[in-house]
Amino acid sequence: MSTTNNIAQARKLVEQLRIEAGIERIKVSKASSELMNYCEQNARNDPLLVGVPASENPFKDKKPCIIL
Amino acid sequence: MSELEQLRQEAEQLRDARKSCGDSTLSQITAAMDPVGRIQMRTRRTLRGHLAKIYAMHWGTDSRLLVSASQDGKLIIWDSYTTNKMGPLVPSLRSTPSPLRSSWVMTYNICPSTCWGGMLPSPAALLDDNQIITSSGDTTCALWDIETGQQTTTFGGHSGDVMSLSLAPDARSFVSGACDASIKLWDVRDSMCRQTFTGHESDINAVCFFPNGNAFTTGSDDATCRLFDLRADQELMMYSHDNIICGITSVAFSKSGRLLLAGYDDFNCNIWDAMKGDRAGVLAGHDNRVSCLGVTDDGMAVATGSWDSFLKIWN
Numbered sequence: 001m002s003t004t005n006n007i008a009q010a011r012k013l014v015e016q017l018r019i020e021a022g023i024e025r026i027k028v029s030k031a032s033s034e035l036m037n038y039c040e041q042n043a044r045n046d047p048l049l050v051g052v053p054a055s056e057n058p059f060k061d062k063k064p065c066i067i068l
Numbered sequence: 069m070s071e072l073e074q075l076r077q078e079a080e081q082l083r084d085a086r087k088s089c090g091d092s093t094l095s096q097i098t099a100a101m102d103p104v105g106r107i108q109m110r111t112r113r114t115l116r117g118h119l120a121k122i123y124a125m126h127w128g129t130d131s132r133l134l135v136s137a138s139q140d141g142k143l144i145i146w147d148s149y150t151t152n153k154m155g156p157l158v159p160s161l162r163s164t165p166s167p168l169r170s171s172w173v174m175t176y177n178i179c180p181s182t183c184w185g186g187m188l189p190s191p192a193a194l195l196d197d198n199q200i201i202t203s204s205g206d207t208t209c210a211l212w213d214i215e216t217g218q219q220t221t222t223f224g225g226h227s228g229d230v231m232s233l234s235l236a237p238d239a240r241s242f243v244s245g246a247c248d249a250s251i252k253l254w255d256v257r258d259s260m261c262r263q264t265f266t267g268h269e270s271d272i273n274a275v276c277f278f279p280n281g282n283a284f285t286t287g288s289d290d291a292t293c294r295l296f297d298l299r300a301d302q303e304l305m306m307y308s309h310d311n312i313i314c315g316i317t318s319v320a321f322s323k324s325g326r327l328l329l330a331g332y333d334d335f336n337c338n339i340w341d342a343m344k345g346d347r348a349g350v351l352a353g354h355d356n357r358v359s360c361l362g363v364t365d366d367g368m369a370v371a372t373g374s375w376d377s378f379l380k381i382w383n
Contacts, residue, residue, distance in 0.1 A: 017082055026089065031300035032094040032096075032098070035297070042323065042324035042326075052368065
């Protein structure tokens with residue numbers, strides 16, 4: 001009984017592998033270039049990368065209040 | 069031919085198909101890129117209020133409110149600008165401020181029919197106003213209708229518990245990282261597994277899509293983060309160091325995708341140059357494991373949550 005289950009499972013795995021093997025792929029060089037280009041094109045809009053001037057930083061350090 | 073023979077042949081064909089696309093490496097392509105230099109961030113806010121380990125956090129869509137969940141069973145909604153808080157509370161979706169609805173759902177296990185009072189840490193992704201994807205604890209993922217509380221689709225195929233999900237920017241697919249050391253890409257509508265990515269050597273605890281949806285990063289108990297590309301169907305980069313030997317709990321990209329932020333069991337968060345593979349900085353300040361982190365939609369800050377019960381906002 002368990003052999004039938006194992007065979008059924010193996011068949012499902014084979015079928016799944018066939019589906020995954022059959023997809024269209026692009027070359028690593030192309031995929032890498034496009035990721036690199038995306039980073040470069042968006043770099044100046046990335047505050048954590050280029051830094052945030054204090055005047056535009058919503059999280060700039062809170063100054064202590066002095067009660068006069 | 070026996071099924072086992074067939075399996076072996078198919079696996080080999082898959083391996084060969086991937087290899088034939090390996091005409092270069094990400095490192096080679098980015099060799100001419102300027103390095104990012106030393107990335108230094110300061111703690112801008114420390115959010116104090118939880119009484120136990122924090123295990124999940126999520127930013128609201130306004131890049132200002134955030135919600136955190138703790139093992140003490142409480143949820144807190146924070147205004148990160150002022151550090152004012154709402155809660156602790158056990159909220160309902162209706163009472164949650166609108167920018168936070170998707171965040172609330174992501175940190176609070178939402179099995180609507182059974183777990184409104186439950187606080188199980190569960191990876192989840194809000195698909196739209198009425199649908200959520202979660203992992204179901206039996207190695208499958210599920211798509212739920214929030215209103216009816218019914219499970220409408222099951223995504224089966226992993227052979228280990230699913231630890232993390234990330235929804236693609238176009239919301240038509242998602243990736244799941246599991247304890248079987250693999251990541252699967254699922255089509256939301258037909259529930260098919262389109263691709264399986266291997267390479268990690270232990271449980272995958274975290275996954276996160278690259279901003280353009282063509283790649284994703286992972287964090288694992290094998291002490292490495294990796295970058296996988298969907299269209300090349302393979303791993304492009306590994307982020308590791310000989311003196312990093314502990315697991316990664318959480319990962320996120322900065323807005324341009326150039327920086328990869330990862331939270332570790334050794335209490336730190338490392339900042340990696342995602343394109344060149346070098347470590348660019350460290351966020352040190354927690355007194356226990358970093359369990360979760362997130363970057364705001366506007367890219368302005370990163371929040372880290374820790375077993376030390378605090379959240380910190382950095383930029």
